[in-house]
Amino acid sequence: MEIAILYQDEQLVAVHKPSGLLVHRSPLSRDRVYLLQTLRDQLGRRLYPVHRLDRATSGVLVFAFDAETAHALNQAFTEQRVEKTYLAIVRGWPEPPEGHIDRPVRDDDREAHREAASDYRRLATATLPVANRRYPTSRYALVGLWPKTGRRHQLRIHMERISYPIIGDTTHGDGEHNRIFREHLGLDRLMLHALSLRLPHPAEPDQILDLRAQPGDQFALALERLGMAEISEIFCGKILEWESASGAKQANHIREGRT
Template sequence: MPILYLDDLLVVIHKPPGLLVHRTPLARDRVFALQTLRDQLGRRVWPVHRLDRATSGVMVFGLNPDAARALAGQFERHEVEKTYHALARGWVEAEGVIDHPIRDDDAPQAAPQPAVTRYRRLARVELPVAVDRYPSSRYSLAAVEPVTGRRQQIRRHFKHISHPIIGDTTHGNGRHNRFFRERYGIHRLMLTAQRLAFTHPDSGERLAFSALP
């Protein structure tokens, strides 16, 4: 597991795509980020936040319960800066805010929960390939900041604005996913937790980490 930072209270890693953070009752996986990191460090680690199995990028874990609680509190109070990079179908607007409630899949009878995502376009490209019904295909790279933290929020919000993320087999577009697999050999979700910034629970120093290339 690539380690970006390590001290006596916390560890920051780059989680690869396709890896669950921890064991769940429904998962059949035998390898998890939490257990892998525990074995790698030779000590217990405590989860602070989550990333979807398919999403790669920066994560922080506590190395004792108090540190984990302090870090988790920063997430709950929205004191943590989280920036994702997403490759989406189509040309997204230069910047925007998606304010669209999301229903919890585990509680389908419950009312949808408020969910807000900000994004900013970083680049766009048009390929002379007819993947869909148009003679060319457009794609955007966006920096995305989830204001709230609903399950699969970014993926579901980008589907809502008709710009699904490439490689998303649940909320995405199968034709464009297949094009990226066959043309570029990309078999993963093109969503990365690119940057994470938080306050060290002991020193009070502001720390920021970026995902590996």
Template sequence: MSEPVLRILYRDEALVAVDKPPALLVHRTGLDAGETRFAMQMLRDQLGQPVWPAHRLDKGTSGVLLFALSATHARTLGQAFEAPDAVRKTYLAMVRGWPPEAGLVDHPLRRMADDARAGRLEEQSAQTRYRTLARHELPLPYGSFATTRCACVELQPLTGRRHQLRRHLKHIAHPIVGDATHGKGPLNRAVAGLLGGQRLWLHALRLELPHPLGGEPLCLEAPPGEEWGDWATWQVGQPLRPAA
């Protein structure tokens, strides 16, 4: 059986961007020691050369994932990701409930337990912009209601804290569907049964940043998979197509 191949979105002499599928780790980690497939190793084997991750996506998140093709370019990209306003990230998410049309979540986040260090601030400022794209009413009972309200939202993190989007959506009582850590287990299982599969409904749609060679603006996009088509445009009262 042939090895799976990552879909390349963009490649030049300095960097390569791929469309990461859900349920794939970026690299080896002790937090998921039983996993055997990693985007970094897959891309290295696919290209036949070393690659360096320029940023991270959670295992369950799909979409734009960027790698550098040298340590020097990795450092330059890392500086861009650390600089205020240098990189703009846009995500799609399916959340429980109907959030307002738009808003800003300005809520500090505590460092994760495995990221604690002596002398570090335990709490970090964190901001996320969101915009509601479509509202849904799924044929799933919720409490005393015959249906479950969900919405497709666009998210733009203004800071880069760990699990920021997932934690911020939980904070405003609109957790991301499929989030086993910060979401609602019964809802996740019900939606998985309705659509025929389990996943974290979070997708890295767009990454905008200066190119490490010369600084020209670069926009990298990964269209959402077919299962997202109806989520992003479907309105209350219309049928929902199950995921393949």
């Protein structure tokens, strides 16, 4: 397996993480292949993780090449100086079509809930002629998601809390609609993709890196089978408009990739 490189310099590397691949070894996992070790072997360099993506989530993931860079990047994430954009396919058509979710979630193994905030925007809708337990057809939407905090499973929990769970989520999702995707579309992954990261470069804080990974594999196939493939350019444009309206900084470097 070769990991797709989105951006690389002397301080860091950004990659397109595929869905289904663990980032690093876990005591509870029996996986033999991990992204961290695979990328180390591919680049021949030591890597320092600075943030996380769930096994089932695809998209942009950044590693540092040294401890100093890792510390600077960790600080940027902690201080919320990193802008994250995700795409998700959810059950239903979110109403209102855009909004802010401010609900605490449990982070990692902590017993106490912690503050968590996310923004969402409905980008496109589709209807499948497949009956579910409540309706004769099934509705789905493509949404843009902007987490303002970095809690574990935050976006998955937040979308479930407002009754629009992400398709393919076996923990916080809707089993019936996951089954519809498997049986009628032939798709069984979590429909959550980390589209972009905007962050200050640790060596040059005034330089903003805009790192992007266009949806690939089953996510792109889902868009096609839901009749959304032709508007991919449109929804990416809407995301950019949202970021501009939110006061996002102009990026100095843009790197795009697809796997």
